[in-house]
Amino acid sequence: MTEDEAREWLIRHFDVSRETMIKLEAFAAAVIAENSKQNLISAATIPNIWSRHIMDSAQLLRLGRSDADVPGPWLDLGTGAGFPGMIIAILTDFPVILVESRRKRFEFLVDQAKSLGLTNVKVHCGRLETLETFPVGTISARAFAPLGKLLGLAHRFSTEKTRWLLPKGRSVREELESVASSWQGSFQVESSQTDADAAIIVATGVRPRKRAR
Template sequence: MNDQVGFVGDVSRETIERLKIYAELLQKWNPKINMVAPATLPDLWTRHIADSQQISFIQPLNGQWLDLGSGGGFPGIVLAILGAEDADFHMTLMESDQRKCSFLATVLRETGVSAKVVDARIEVAPPAGVDVLTARALAPLVKLLEYAERHLKPDGTALFPKGESWKTEIAKAEEHWRFDWVATPSTTNKGSVVLKVGARHRV
């Protein structure tokens, strides 16, 4: 485990311990709920944890954040752990699967991290009005922009990790939306990016 921890970079010892607890809980719960593909568990620290952490290099962890379709906690739980010592950072995790909500609540309790778990469907949940929105492996970009319209402040920022087909997703989204975006190459997956979306409006 120790050499795997190196993938999370220069963070506090307490943060490392919290991430270890999270990783252990995920491996314990995953056979029952299947939150991540079992084949990816041997590479958990790079494939999921470091992949989620890179969002914090693009956007400072402060203000009100909402992670949509949190599932097993990527990137929401990872970011909540990384920002746990910042009083100005508040993370909400939105997930419609009650079993996954129980898992997320357990991780927060066991790690001592303060974040809110909302058991609700994204489309019908009351608008959150957050500063920053995240979602990983949830939906095509065109659908994510609809979610952003509902839950993100007009001047807010959305951060969406995307795979190798990200350019195709942008082209399809531009049929319905006009939006400012920047693609930052992924540090963990070649060909993937983290899309940072700013101002946006429907065509």
């Protein structure tokens, strides 16, 4: 997929306004500029930032999130350069909470939220373990941790209606099998629109299995 095709995909699926597109363009440019100061994304993906990072983030919105049936903020774990959390915040009015433990990346995200006028974004600087517990509507995580560790760390924010949107690579089936004996809920695997070798775990009702006595 070319960069122009990725832009067209966004406009077609999300009816992106000119103002929103300007914000997406500005954020993409900021990530590329900042990448010379800190390693936000792989340098090899810069020529394809729209397809590899922006569209890849935006596709999560097509997996059934709405404030009507999934109330609560969107929690993005290990946000890094802002994918997918900042893209979700630009494309919607959902309240989005970004969790990033690295100070320089945290400062970049705060600066971008301010410069883009994103009043629906809050950034937590620190490990997820240091964030107070509260219920959320959606949990996303892109290359944050193996599935078992991720579920263990983030489950305290989850309710029966919380939707988990977890982009994964080729090992998605193996990761699901590895947690089958310890976690239960509705787990589905959706194909990625940007990478034929990738997939997205979509889960609800996630909870630990009760241990047999």
